[in-house]
Amino acid sequence: MLSFLRTRSSDSPSLRPPLRGLNWDGHVLALALDTPGRSGDIALDLEGSFFSDATPDASGRVCFELPSATGAIEAVVRAGRDGMPLMDAPLRLRSGVAELRGDRVDMHSPKTAHSAPAATRSVPFGVDCAAPEVAIVVPVYDAPEAVERCLDSVLEHTTGRARLIVIDDASPDRAIAPLLDRYASRPNVIVLSNETNRGFTATANRGIREAGRADVVLLNADTRVGPNWLTGLRRAAYCADDIATATAVSDNAGAFSVPELERENALPSCWTFDETARALWQQASTAYPELPTGNGFCMYIRRSVLDAVGALDEAAFAQGYGEENDFCQRASARALRLLIAGNVLVQHARSQSFGHERRASLGAKGMAVLRERWPNYEADVAATLHSHARRALDWRVRRIFAVASAENRPKIRVLHMGSAIPQSNAHDSWRLVFNGDDVDLWRNNDGVAVSHAPHCGGVDADPTPFDEHLWQWLQSYAIEVVIASDEMPPVVERAARALGIPVAPAGHRIDAQDAVARAAASARSFADATP
Numbered sequence: 001m002l003s004f005l006r007t008r009s010s011d012s013p014s015l016r017p018p019l020r021g022l023n024w025d026g027h028v029l030a031l032a033l034d035t036p037g038r039s040g041d042i043a044l045d046l047e048g049s050f051f052s053d054a055t056p057d058a059s060g061r062v063c064f065e066l067p068s069a070t071g072a073i074e075a076v077v078r079a080g081r082d083g084m085p086l087m088d089a090p091l092r093l094r095s096g097v098a099e100l101r102g103d104r105v106d107m108h109s110p111k112t113a114h115s116a117p118a119a120t121r122s123v124p125f126g127v128d129c130a131a132p133e134v135a136i137v138v139p140v141y142d143a144p145e146a147v148e149r150c151l152d153s154v155l156e157h158t159t160g161r162a163r164l165i166v167i168d169d170a171s172p173d174r175a176i177a178p179l180l181d182r183y184a185s186r187p188n189v190i191v192l193s194n195e196t197n198r199g200f201t202a203t204a205n206r207g208i209r210e211a212g213r214a215d216v217v218l219l220n221a222d223t224r225v226g227p228n229w230l231t232g233l234r235r236a237a238y239c240a241d242d243i244a245t246a247t248a249v250s251d252n253a254g255a256f257s258v259p260e261l262e263r264e265n266a267l268p269s270c271w272t273f274d275e276t277a278r279a280l281w282q283q284a285s286t287a288y289p290e291l292p293t294g295n296g297f298c299m300y301i302r303r304s305v306l307d308a309v310g311a312l313d314e315a316a317f318a319q320g321y322g323e324e325n326d327f328c329q330r331a332s333a334r335a336l337r338l339l340i341a342g343n344v345l346v347q348h349a350r351s352q353s354f355g356h357e358r359r360a361s362l363g364a365k366g367m368a369v370l371r372e373r374w375p376n377y378e379a380d381v382a383a384t385l386h387s388h389a390r391r392a393l394d395w396r397v398r399r400i401f402a403v404a405s406a407e408n409r410p411k412i413r414v415l416h417m418g419s420a421i422p423q424s425n426a427h428d429s430w431r432l433v434f435n436g437d438d439v440d441l442w443r444n445n446d447g448v449a450v451s452h453a454p455h456c457g458g459v460d461a462d463p464t465p466f467d468e469h470l471w472q473w474l475q476s477y478a479i480e481v482v483i484a485s486d487e488m489p490p491v492v493e494r495a496a497r498a499l500g501i502p503v504a505p506a507g508h509r510i511d512a513q514d515a516v517a518r519a520a521a522s523a524r525s526f527a528d529a530t531p
Contacts, residue, residue: 013087013088013089013090013091014087014088015086015087016084016085016086016087016088017034017086018033018034018035018060018079018086019031019032019033019034019042019077019086019087020032020033020034022077022091024091024093026094027065027066028063028064028065028066029044029063029064029066029075029091029093030061030062030063031056031061031062031063031064031077032060032061033056033060033061033062034060035056035060040055040079040080041053041054041055041080041081042054042055042056042062042077042078042079042080042086043077043078043079043080043081043082043083044064044075044076044077044078045075045076045078046066046067046073046074046075046395046399047073047074047399048074048399048402049395049398049399049402050081050082050395050398051064051066051067051391051392051395052064052391052395053080053081065388066093067388067391067392067395067396068392071094072092072093072094073092073093074090074091074092074093075090075091075092075093076090076091120285120286120287120475120476121236121239121240121286121287121288122235122239122286122471122472122475122476123235123238123239123475123498123499124239124240125467125468125471126471126498127238127498128497128498129234129235129237129238129498129499129500130160130161130231130234130497130498130499130500131161131498132161132214132215132234132302132303133161133162133163133213133214133215134160134161134162134163134214134215134216134217134230134234134300135162135163135164135165135207135208135210135211135212135214135215135216135217136154136158136162136163136164136165136216136217136219136230137165137167137204137207137208137210137211137216137217137218137219138150138151138154138164138165138166138167138207138219138220138221139167139169139200139203139204139207139220139221140166140167140168140169140171140176140180140221141168141169141170141171141197141200141221142171142172142173142176143173143221143222144173144175144176144179146221146222146349147176147179147180147221147222148179149224150219150220150221150222150223150224150225151164151166151183151221153223153224153225153226154219154225154526155183155186155526156524157225157226157227157228157229157230157274158225158229158230158524158525158526159228159230159231159500159502159520159523159524159525160230160231160234160500160523160525161525162188162230162525162526163188163189163190163211163214163525164183164186164188164189164190164525164526165190165192165207165210165211166180166183166189166190166191166192167191167192167193167194167203167206167207168180168191168192168193168194169194169197169198169199169200169203170193170194170195170196170197170198177193180193186526186527187526187527188525188526189526190210192206192207192210194206198314199314199318199319199320200318200319200320200323201312201313201314201317201318201319201320201323202314202318204218204296204312204320204323205311205312205314208306208311208312209311211303213303214303215237215300215301215302215303216300216301216303216306217230217233217298217299217300217301218296218297218298218299218301218324219297219298220296220297220298220348222348222349222350223250223297223298223346223347223348223349224273224346224347224348225277225298225346226273226274226276226277226278226281226345226346226347227274227277227278227281227412227480228277228278228281228344228478228480229248229277229298229344229346230525231499231500231501232248232281232341232343232344233246233248233298233300233341233344234300234500235286235341235475235499235500236286236288236300236339236341236344237300237302237339238302239286239288239339240337242335242336242337243302243336243337243338243339244301244302244305244309244328244331244332244334244336244337244338245294245299245300245301245302245305245328245331245338245339246288246294246299246300246338246339246340246341247291247294247295247297247298247299247300247338247339247340247341248297248298248299248341248344248345248346249280249284249340249341249342249344249345249346249393249397250297250298250345250346250347250348251264251265251266251267251345251347251348252264252265252347252348252349252350253295253297253298253346253348253350254295255291255293255295255381255385256295256297256340258280258284258342258345258393258394258397259394259395259397259398259401260394261385261394267347267401268401268404270404270405270406271404271409271410273347275409275410276345276400276404276410277344277345277346278410278411278412279400279404279410280342280343280344280345280397280400281343281344281345281478282343282410282413282478283396283399283400284342284343284345284393284396284397284400285342285343285392285393285396286342286343286475286476287342287389287392287393288339288340288341288342288389289339289340289342289384289387289389289390289393290337290338290339290340290384290387290389291338291339291340291381291384291385291390292328292329292332292338292377292380292381292384293324293325293328293329293338293377293381294324294325294327294328294338295324296320296323296324297346297348297350298344298346298348299324300341301327305331305336308331308334308336309327309330309331309334310330312324312326312327313326313327316369317366317369319362320362320366321362321363321365321366322363322365322366322367322369322370323366325366325370325377326369326370326373326374329370329373329374329377340390340393342393342396342397343478410428411426411427411428412426412427412428412480412481412516412520413427413428413430413477413478413479413480413481414427414428414429414430414479414480414481414482414483414512414516415430415431415432415474415479415481415482415483416429416430416431416432416483416484416506416512417431417432417482417483417484417485417488417492417506418484418485418488418506424511424512424513424516426513426516427512427513427516428443428445429443429444429445429512430442430443430444430477430479431444432470432492433449434455436455437454437455438452438453438454438455439452439453439454439455439466439469440452441453441473441477450477451469451473453465453466453469453470454466464491466491467491467495470491470492470495471495471499474495474496474499474501475499479496479501480501480520481501481502481503481504481516481519481520482496482501482502482503482504482519483503483504483505483506483512483515483516483519484503484504484505484506485505485506500523502519502520502522502523503519504516504518504519
């Protein structure tokens with residue numbers, strides 16, 4: 001036996017060849033196989049969903065670093081993805097210990113997904129990520145049905161300081177002009193038209209110029225956004241000073257597809273798209289995996305980065321397909337980082353304007369330019385595409401999809417505080433409870449306290465431990481609305497506003513559902529939901 005193998009206790013599962021031993025140190029699960037250098041991968045399932053696979057090294061060893069999660073995780077080792085299990089029962093992995101779960105469970109049945117991921121990045125304490133204005137730039141070329149779906153979703157779900165800049169690139173489809181006219185009179189919406197077809201990249205650059213000093217989101221016209229989409233991108237973009245871009249994930253966006261890369265992924269049929277997007281917002285984590293690229297289907301760019309790097313290269317990538325990759329490589333060359341906002345799901349149809357064959361041709365031409373300019377581009381992407389953070393993200397999304405049902409539809413998370421605490425079954429209700437020198441965060445649905453912080457008597461001049469705990473709670477637990485009474489500490493409203501969370505007044509005569517609806521409406525960037 002190799003020295004790293006643990007001594008199995010009497011309640012450990014029996015191992016099946018070629019697996020002959022394992023060790024768990026609280027973070028890494030190490031496995032030993034009887035056949036060093038064997039062909040084929042060893043796969044690891046966590047909580048009933050595929051997590052990762054790996055090829056054993058020359059000594060027959062395989063190691064898996066597990067994603068952070070609260071509580072224990074059930075693990076099953078398999079002979080390849082969807083292969084035969086190499087143990088007769090799952091392991092139950094806790095910090096520093098691996099042991100068989102007391103009850104024998106069906107290894108194929110889904111369990112409850114983890115709702116509060118432990119390893120996250122967040123907006124640093126006190127940073128007002130809601131302050132910068134954002135211009136959402138949507139180049140349009142034909143595909144009127146997709147365009148209408150995209151723009152309606154932006155109007156419905158965008159919150160905070162934002163403008164919508166829609167540019168028609170001389171679409172031949174006669175339905176486009178009257179469609180865009182419906183949006184032109186809306187507050188904070190600008191509709192422009194190119195006299196002649198200039199191509200995607202030049203049209204996007206026109207939008208970037210029209211944005212003035214605002215940050216920019218490049219959004220394809222064949223997308224559909226959901227709740228909290230812009231708030232999520234803002235927070236990712238401002239989680240550190242050296243962030244250049246934050247790209248959403250999608251059901252169909254190449255390297256940014258979840259849970260399976262480079263595939264068109266089916267979304268849960270029992271949920272609406274908005275419910276699925278909210279599920280990722282709440283459960284997919286804010287670990288923000290890094291890649292040396294982004295994707296212009298939905299990519300947030302900080303204005304300071306545009307100032308430093310310049311606009312998109314419309315000469316080399318006139319029709320798109322490579323322009324955002326080139327931009328990101330220029331940003332990366334300045335030691336700026338590019339993130340995946342894994343908790344922001346954006347639906348993407350792809351090829352609505354050009355079709356699959358034209359898209360493939362343009363993609364090949366764009367890649368040729370990228371290879372010439374950035375010889376290490378593909379190798380750098382390959383080296384990070386399957387990072388631990390990315391594998392953990394994909395696994396979390398698989399878990400979310402696996403447990404989706406009509407009975408567990410995601411609900412808007414509302415934080416109640418103060419003496420008047422209205423409740424509604426339409427919401428996922430949380431509350432802050434002040435107990436003298438302590439504060440507890442409770443999830444009402446479970447009736448348990450999920451976190452605890454000291455409260456320093458309402459001192460407002462300097463940050464207190466409670467202030468910093470509250471700041472993290474609002475982000476980690478994906479709170480969307482705060483309902484508070486008059487005795488709310490001032491820090492609560494300041495923190496909520498800085499993170500883009502609307503605050504509603506509480507009271508015995510105020511219905512909770514109405515209060516949440518009013519708060520959400522007040523936060524919208526565009527008046528009214530439909531044109």
